[in-house]
Amino acid sequence: MRARPATLVGAVETTGTGVTSRVVRVADLAGEDLAAWQRLADSSLEPNLYFEPAVLGAATRGMGGGRAVMALVVADGSGWLAFLPFESVGRNRLWPARHASLDGPFVERFAALRAPLLDAARPRLAVESLVAALRARRRALGQAVDLPLLRASGDTTTLLLEAFARAGMPVREWDRISRGAFVPGRGVRAELGPEMSASRRKNLRRRRRHLAEALGEELRIVDATSEPGVVEQFLDLEAAGWKGDRDRGGQARRVVPGAATWFAGLVEAYRERGEAHVLRVGPAAEPVYLAVRVRRDGVVFSISDAYAPAWSAHSPGAWGRLLGMRLLAEAPGTVLVDSCVDPRRYPDETLLYPDRVDLVSVTCAVGSWPSRVLLSAIVAAGRGRRSLRAGRILRARRG
Numbered sequence: 001m002r003a004r005p006a007t008l009v010g011a012v013e014t015t016g017t018g019v020t021s022r023v024v025r026v027a028d029l030a031g032e033d034l035a036a037w038q039r040l041a042d043s044s045l046e047p048n049l050y051f052e053p054a055v056l057g058a059a060t061r062g063m064g065g066g067r068a069v070m071a072l073v074v075a076d077g078s079g080w081l082a083f084l085p086f087e088s089v090g091r092n093r094l095w096p097a098r099h100a101s102l103d104g105p106f107v108e109r110f111a112a113l114r115a116p117l118l119d120a121a122r123p124r125l126a127v128e129s130l131v132a133a134l135r136a137r138r139r140a141l142g143q144a145v146d147l148p149l150l151r152a153s154g155d156t157t158t159l160l161l162e163a164f165a166r167a168g169m170p171v172r173e174w175d176r177i178s179r180g181a182f183v184p185g186r187g188v189r190a191e192l193g194p195e196m197s198a199s200r201r202k203n204l205r206r207r208r209r210h211l212a213e214a215l216g217e218e219l220r221i222v223d224a225t226s227e228p229g230v231v232e233q234f235l236d237l238e239a240a241g242w243k244g245d246r247d248r249g250g251q252a253r254r255v256v257p258g259a260a261t262w263f264a265g266l267v268e269a270y271r272e273r274g275e276a277h278v279l280r281v282g283p284a285a286e287p288v289y290l291a292v293r294v295r296r297d298g299v300v301f302s303i304s305d306a307y308a309p310a311w312s313a314h315s316p317g318a319w320g321r322l323l324g325m326r327l328l329a330e331a332p333g334t335v336l337v338d339s340c341v342d343p344r345r346y347p348d349e350t351l352l353y354p355d356r357v358d359l360v361s362v363t364c365a366v367g368s369w370p371s372r373v374l375l376s377a378i379v380a381a382g383r384g385r386r387s388l389r390a391g392r393i394l395r396a397r398r399g
Helices: 032-042 053-062 123-136 155-166 198-215 230-240 259-272 309-314 316-329 369-398
Strands: 012-016 019-025 070-076 079-089 099-101 144-151 171-182 221-223 276-281 289-296 299-307 336-338 355-365
Touching: 019 123, 032 053, 032 079, 053 259, 070 123, 079 123, 123 155, 144 155, 155 171, 155 355, 171 316, 198 309, 198 316, 221 316, 230 259, 230 276, 230 289, 230 299, 259 276, 259 289, 276 316, 289 316, 299 309, 299 316, 309 316, 316 336
Parallel strands: 099 144, 299 336
Antiparallel strands: 012 019, 019 070, 070 079, 079 099, 144 355, 171 336, 171 355, 221 276, 276 289, 289 299
């Protein structure tokens, strides 16, 4: 007889005393599930805006491709302990078969942080139960899971890696980046990032003077969150530049089906909670720069920004980000302003920030011993290749 395929959706398995796990389609979560998800998001060990109902949940329901996003939910009688969304991806350089990934094509479009949500009141139970659930679901998950863009020194990452080690699950690190950030309370900082070249500093300051002269006032940024129509104004401004041109690879929300409605709903949801900030440079009627930021549990997530193309010669984006960074860093309770941009794609923007957030990407073998041996072999092979390259470089220098 042919073996039955592993059950993915709807099944419930006990992973410990009173602890259960299930795999669900994120777009189908409703009612009490949504309320439980929101409670976990509000009390997560590390805030992750991108994996909350108003962001990920709304995106899966309103944007193309969202039905492919699943989630592993771990709970007990007191509520949800852990929430880990994923997509099923084909074989790639990370794993030689179809497997679960937090780096799938849908989530990758907007999630700048991919840390799963863990209950802050019971973090060790949450992470141990999540790891046990990954093991229990190993067949449905393809024996491995990719976990990209985790804060390298974050509590979630530390607990996960420790739990994987205790469970004997090998982990392969395959990427590491350091993106721009601002950490308040580290004393007086220079106006521009310390790694920026002297010539670029001079050029940016000159452009700021020209922009201020053109506006007829000193350059400043204001919180325009309560202004009527400001979100629609942001969407129009974003679409007015190259991002609104699909032929140039633009992905403005006005040109991506469902994205404008999703984005407006996101801002409204967090505005009602007092956590959304729409920042503006220039007059209300004709803004030079607009930015959307959301602050969750002291962490400012830099969601998106846009500037008027007519002012591009004056670097309004650079100065808008700098001014906005400092404005929100001064708000009581702010512990981190995260640029949320890839430094390899936007190196100039990264240089604006005085601090850095290190993020690590890993793949873990969650299956039985063959998958663990396979990942261990992949890790060893990678070390061998790096050692050979280093040897060739050393010999070339000596020779």
